Amino acid sequence: MSAFDCAIVGAGPAGMSAAIAMAEAGVRVVVLDRASRAGGQIYRSAAASPLPDVAALGADYTVGADLIAAYERADVTHFANADVWHLGEDGRILFSQDGESRELHCREMLLCPGAMERPMPIHGWTLPGVMTAGAAQVMLKSDAVVAEGAVFAGSGPLLYLIVAQYLRLGVSVKALIDTTPRQNYVDAVPLMPRALRQVAMLRKGLSLLREIRASGLPVYRFAEDLAVLGSDKAQGLCFATKGKQRKIHADTVFLHHGVQPNLNMTRAMGLAHHWNPDQMCWQVTVDVFGQSSVPHVSVAGDGAGIIGADGARTAGRLAAFNILHRLGKLSLTDRDRQAREDLSGIKEQIPFRRFIDRLYRPTDALRLPQEPTTLVCRCEEQTMDDLRAGFEQGARDPNALKSLTRCGMGPCQGRQCGHVVSGLLAQWRGTDPEEVGYYRLRSPLRLLSLDELSQYKPVILEAAE
């Protein structure tokens, strides 16, 4: 019986590029991916799009098909539809596939959990008809489903991208309500000159905005005081802009204000994390090669700090070089020699990333609820007021607050509200989130039926020799 040299969890750009690099070096790699086909969120269905004209999604999407093709040619054991529900520090991974619980062992583990959208807990954000821009993308990419006459609100590249994709596909859009504050532009200007070195990236972003403006779509900038209209379902959005109150009616409201690392795996494993004040989110603490506080566990891609798809590809490769070194396949000198180009590539991206982070820095008004009755925990229906009451009763730690109010105890296990709860406690305690901490995440990483668990057997999957 033999274990895998490396198990990669998540087949997005980071996971795929790491797998390719490691397979080329001849190590036994297994990749566990939740989707039916590799690609991750960004390249979801890029290898087999249901859309008649996939070019409408843009060149950044179609380039994913080439990566997926290269990945699928690589000598890698790929488990599709594999839902990981336990990651052990000992290198044991438990996952569900076809309704069965399975287990594998690995020497090295590379987590590529990707990003998730930052919750936007404005008034009415949990009403039926309110979705995230990311959800709009998933529907479009996997099922070619769109929502006609929707209103898009928030800030950030992903929001503009989905609006542009809708427009290219001829889908009617009611309005784009841009919440990027005037101050963000002012603050980002000093960072602009250095960011200009990444002129291609900047141009891409600008052309997206130009495309939206040229389409004649009503765009409201510097919007504040957002609230979803409607009492039992979304009927539109009201907001203030340039001193005027406005209402826009729509059955569907798409919200978005940036992405943050998906912490489910890294937190559940108990890896060290820190608060990133530039991106206003938690992220796992790793070195330039993605190695975490547990030496045989590495993290690459957006899941280790938002760097975008191209950055994720590079980070995946870097993690692979280091893991190959740890497995004795690369000397330290060779690792550093092979990594040189990617390391400087990542470094060059930093000024541009700083500029983007500053420009689209989330405002507290969108990051944290502003009204006492706004829901924070959707699963257990806990409002900000409920949490405040728990705080007043002495629960100053996210876990104590969870025990007292049940906030974060529902089916999502706090995976959605974790950042909001840390943020609120930090605000109430007058300190920063680093001091407050985060939920202790418990197994399983996803709901698991009793029947499935009871049939769990420690069957070891053997790596192909």
Add this chain to the structure above:
Amino acid sequence: MKADVLIVGGGIQGCATAYYLSKQGVSVIVLEKDYSGRHASGVNAGGVRLLGRDMAEVPLSKASMEMWQTLDDELGEDTGFRNQSLINIAVDEADITALHERQVKMHALGYTHERIIDQSELMQRLPHVNPDCVGGVLSELDGYAIPYKATAAFRRAAERNGAQIVEGEEALGLRRVGNVWLAQGTGHRFEAETVVNCGGAWADRIALMIGDNVPLSHAAPMLMITARVPKFAAPVVGAVSRQLSFKQFENGTALIGGGAKGFADRANNRTRLDYAKLASAARTTAEFFPIMRRASINRMWAGLEAYMPDNLPVIGPAANAARAFHAFGFSAHGFQMGPVVGQVMAELVTGGTTRFDLSAFRIDRFDRKVL
């Protein structure tokens, strides 16, 4: 910082002791190295159980059960206590025989709170139980509470009486100087006439500082809870001879225990789960309640709990020091005893005596007389 009494450990025993002491006007400081209710007191299964207790514990447990019935009013807080009864299920005639043997002993001591029930009563009380089960034993007074809430309820009530709960402060050293105890914490120094050790899984270390050796061990009992399912079981459920422990809360979530242990990493303040054992607990649950098969497990965890070799707690004065008392080592069934233990400790601290016979719980009961 100075107080009459310094309590080490902010779990339910420490907070209850603080409550009953402060209620009498005694000044109290509670030292808690993490936050109150962080470990066993806050993450246990919440069973409030008198049924099936060791004979030595029955008087304390009975008194505590009386206290639970009106505890919310006493504390002016919500402990989440629900008096839903508890049934231990018998699966065969051997179980029934064991129950009858226990009943004879119980009746001889005058205890009548446990009642053997037949198959039809079992089916009537638990309609979804596997019909192969033959009967069981019932205690009407039993039920469950919400562990963290109950611990927090004692804590807040104590604080209203003036008790100080100092969180994030570990007792690093304790020494008796003249007529006082001096304690060195991580950030402060403390002084008190009396010290009470309610240190849970860390209590042996505190006992050592006081001057008492104790063969305490620790383990990590595991639990899992499902997402909400339609209401199908009101009583708390156990089994006479099987590792089953099960309760459905008012909100529909069902908690599965059974005593299986994970891995207790006390030095690092954490636990790991043993999935093969959890799988076995899932199988047992599905066997007793086939309706549970489709339920989704939402969360699995373990807590750090202290165990004594005879599974009985240590309750009483220190053996080798003056003005020091212990209450720890409850061996996974101390939550229900919290109220009475708090009261007993307050009695011991203020008057030196209690109405209960604590001889079975002496700290030095394992001292070897010969090699």
